[in-house]
Amino acid sequence: MSSMGAEPGTVRPGGRTARVRAAVLQAAGDALAEHGFAHLDLTDVARRAEVGKTTVYRRWGTVTSLVADLLADMAEQSLPRTESGSLLGDLTANARLVQRTLADPRQGALFKAVIAAATGDTRTAEALHHFYDTRVNEWAPCVQQAVDRGELPENTDTHEVVRAVSAPLYYRFLTTNSLLDEAAADRAAEAAVAAARAGAYLRSRGM
Amino acid sequence: MSSMGAEPGTVRPGGRTARVRAAVLQAAGDALAEHGFAHLDLTDVARRAEVGKTTVYRRWGTVTSLVADLLADMAEQSLPRTESGSLLGDLTANARLVQRTLADPRQGALFKAVIAAATGDTRTAEALHHFYDTRVNEWAPCVQQAVDRGELPENTDTHEVVRAVSAPLYYRFLTTNSLLDEAAADRAAEAAVAAARAGAYLRSRGM
Numbered sequence: 475m476s477s478m479g480a481e482p483g484t485v486r487p488g489g490r491t492a493r494v495r496a497a498v499l500q501a502a503g504d505a506l507a508e509h510g511f512a513h514l515d516l517t518d519v520a521r522r523a524e525v526g527k528t529t530v531y532r533r534w535g536t537v538t539s540l541v542a543d544l545l546a547d548m549a550e551q552s553l554p555r556t557e558s559g560s561l562l563g564d565l566t567a568n569a570r571l572v573q574r575t576l577a578d579p580r581q582g583a584l585f586k587a588v589i590a591a592a593t594g595d596t597r598t599a600e601a602l603h604h605f606y607d608t609r610v611n612e613w614a615p616c617v618q619q620a621v622d623r624g625e626l627p628e629n630t631d632t633h634e635v636v637r638a639v640s641a642p643l644y645y646r647f648l649t650t651n652s653l654l655d656e657a658a659a660d661r662a663a664e665a666a667v668a669a670a671r672a673g674a675y676l677r678s679r680g681m
Numbered sequence: 682m683s684s685m686g687a688e689p690g691t692v693r694p695g696g697r698t699a700r701v702r703a704a705v706l707q708a709a710g711d712a713l714a715e716h717g718f719a720h721l722d723l724t725d726v727a728r729r730a731e732v733g734k735t736t737v738y739r740r741w742g743t744v745t746s747l748v749a750d751l752l753a754d755m756a757e758q759s760l761p762r763t764e765s766g767s768l769l770g771d772l773t774a775n776a777r778l779v780q781r782t783l784a785d786p787r788q789g790a791l792f793k794a795v796i797a798a799a800t801g802d803t804r805t806a807e808a809l810h811h812f813y814d815t816r817v818n819e820w821a822p823c824v825q826q827a828v829d830r831g832e833l834p835e836n837t838d839t840h841e842v843v844r845a846v847s848a849p850l851y852y853r854f855l856t857t858n859s860l861l862d863e864a865a866a867d868r869a870a871e872a873a874v875a876a877a878r879a880g881a882y883l884r885s886r887g888m
């Protein structure tokens with residue numbers, strides 16, 4: 475894996491400041507995954523990251539600020555989209571990426587923690603919305619390509635199609651204890667493509 | 682509205698015990714909507730409900746137990762499904778009910794609070810899953826009727842179609858700051874019907 479890889483917490487080039495940030499965000503993610511937002515504590519994060527407490531307090535100041543930075547980093551590190559040449563192929567790749575992330579014990583727990591934190595804190599909510607906007611913007615062009623190829627209606631809301639792929643996976647993740655398996659991912663992509671073809675995501679519908 | 686109506690907190694017949702439960706659950710819902718799960722406190726709930734603290738502690742014991750009972754009550758009070766004679770009509774009615782609930786300031790905040798609580802507590806998660814199971818079970822027969830009428834493929838997973846209606850509404854509710862309007866509800870129902878017709882929700886797909 476290259477040093478620019480998408481593995482959370484990978485140390486990226488950029489000297490001590492970047493290394494400290496990577497270590498602190500990795501530690502913050504671990505702490506959130508293990509104990510949730512309510513128990514997130516900058517002193518504990520500094521200890522886990524083996525970084526001076528003063529550095530962490532000076533740079534991030536509050537747990538809210540730290541979580542916002544973690545989400546910004548998760549958005550940056552979100553893998554570039556794959557291009558398979560077909561809409562179903564592209565959206566299936568996206569769905570499987572979401573499914574693997576949520577089904578991963580650490581990542582799944584981390585997402586639950588930040589979604590929960592966002593329900594009670596405006597700044598965290600903004601950072602979470604920004605994370606999803608970044609991901610949706612990254613994948614929307616594969617839907618536009620399908621429109622350009624004539625596979626989907628002209629006026630399709632490309633961002634809404636991308637959201638439609640993630641939605642059933644997050645809904646299952648948060649509201650059931652069912653296994654989030656690859657079949658669920660494939661079904662999410664297939665359903666989004668079928669609905670998009672049928673014109674369910676046209677921009678003119680008041681969205 | 683009858684005394685058996687679905688309005689949360691409506692006093693139902695059944696004497697003092699039922700009245701106390703209704704008042705306490707209403708107060709618990711208010712407190713959750715205002716301050717979230719982390720600040721839920723049985724003494725505060727008793728004060729809001731104008732019920733003796735001892736009664737609340739004896740009957741519910743813990744905030745987790747109180748939230749589980751609130752979710753059980755919300756499931757019981759969930760409106761019976763409307764039947765319009767068409768699948769799209771039925772699922773649109775369901776989607777609009779979900780949309781109105783999440784877009785309502787008190788109910789929306791209450792759902793955010795219990796979803797957040799469920800991410801960090803197994804018993805609350807079970808109660809939340811039970812709430813969604815109850816709702817999905819209530820609406821699945823309208824999908825089965827569409828299968829029986831020949832509108833959908835034989836082997837359609839009826840529960841999965843119902844979940845597909847709610848999923849984009851919850852996803853938008855939790856991951857964006859977009860308005861959750863009636864157009865979003867109508868689109869969710871239309872997309873679920875289109876995908877179901879295309880066979881995206883067949884049971885044989887390993888679900």
